[in-house]
Amino acid sequence: MWAVLKKELKSYFLSPIGYICIGIFLLIFSIFFYLTAIQSASIDLGNLYYNTAMYGLMLIIPILTMRLFAEERKNGTEQLLLTSPRSVTGIVLGKFFAATTVVLITLIISLMYFAILMYFGTPNLVPTLIMMFGFLLLSMAAISIGMFASSITENQIVAAVITAAVLILPWFLPNINESLAALDLMNYYSKFPAGLLSATEVVGLVSFAVMFILFTVIVLKRRKAVK
Amino acid sequence: MIQVKNVTKKYGNFKAVDDISFEVKDGEVVGFLGPNGAGKSTTMNMITGYIDPTQGQIIVNGVDVGKRPRKAKKQIGYMPESVPLYEELTVKEFVRYMAELKLVKHKDLKEETNKLIEEVGLKEVENKLIRNLSRGYKQRVSLAGALIGNPDVIILDEPTVGLDPKQITEIRDLIKKLGKNHTVILSSHILSEVSQICEKVVIINKGKIVAIDTPSNLEEKTKSKNTILVTVEDPNNKMESIKDKLKEADEIKLVKDNKDGTKQYAIVSDTNVDLRKKLFDILPKEQIIIFELKKDESTLEDAFISLIDDSKETLKDNSQTTVEEQEEKNLEKNNKTKESKNKQKEKNKKGSKKEDKK
Incomplete structure (x- = not known):
């Protein structure tokens, strides 16, 4: 897992993708920082993370995850990975945590907004950390979806579109039927802004991530038989 | 040791590999x-x-690739075709x-990497991006990827495609060197290459093994006639009548x-007769001057082509029957669909009748 993780991180930052993702992420953060903190003179960062998650993730995650497996498949380097004595699960986890690390780096940089607020007042650190933790879990769930989309196609754009669709469409589903609201990842993030760490939400997000990681492993193993 | 036992690979109905061992x-x-x-x-x-x-x-x-893939893969170095x-x-x-990826121990990583880079001849480009390398160097990088970790079995899919002649000889020498203490399988289009490097040749066509043998045996087997090429100066055109003698x-x-006034003739005979001695005797007596006389060596190329042609003929017979079978199947299908359509029509009629009743 570590070998793949290291190499994937290297690839993120040897190509512009890593920088573009972090850059756009921070731009969105900054806009919402202005809207939710500066404009309304609030020292509460809950809304900052919530809004960025809502509008940022569906933009960033598809770009971050689209290349994970699609690129390997297109270039044939998948052959190198899958004929190595590494386990498929290890390879998938390595890629998953590489993408997660990029989000984590952004989150650590986002602590600067907290530092800025400290100049104006005394913001509360614990709810902010809880909010960040929730943000990370939410990103992991979204990354696993993106990774799965990337594993089923060799076209990166197709992977990105599928991911974006899966992340955006659930917004409108509750209008059709209330029970479909469970498909919306943002639902699992609604209690975090209040500084609450709810087991239901944590378990919900983690199981989402685990489920799509498993799907990815199954797809890769299954392809051996079909290919 | 590699054992392939009755392996078949199907894509739908198409057999890419058909029961090879x-x-x-x-x-x-x-x-x-x-x-x-x-x-x-x-x-x-x-x-x-x-x-x-x-x-x-x-x-x-001794490890089943299907059952214990990770242990098997550990012993294999693979250089894919692309x-x-x-x-x-x-x-x-x-x-x-x-x-x-090949599970080389952490403490040996640096040493082994450097050693291999030197061995494959990549020292001068080791810090260059692979993107900027020429095809020959890329091929060597790929080869290095297959050799790292010193696997027992090395599998090379067309290792010399796209290289210049000098690089080809270099890679061939490297493979020969590897063959001393590794098991090597390589595929190739170039027949002379195979006959130079390999001790055994497996010829496949349309997913089936046509022949397994040493290169020289294959050449021998496929030879059906002895051909002698003779270049002569023949001012009186006596070569035409020489057949009687x-x-x-x-x-x-x-x-x-x-x-320049000389002509080259081919003299064909059965495999068990060698006419060279006789030609030396007879031709000068007829005032034909021999410039050159040699036995036409059949090459692996001929063996290959004749084997492939043979298998094509047998395949043709097979494919004809399959085509016929398929046609039959199609007919059956059409009939079935017609039947189902008819049934649907009846259903529709019944439905409309019911509606009428209502």
């Missing part, structure tokens, strides 16, 4: 020969565990990553009329 002993260099689409790469992909066979079993050094590489990495980074010759034909 062969064995490669330790330290043997085996060449895979066959036209495009014969199933060479598919077979190699199955041995390396990249794809699963539909049927059959592959055992590498030379896939991570172009954004440098040569050194790539070889190191491959070493990590050479009773063993089946045929004497003009191959080439050189502009």
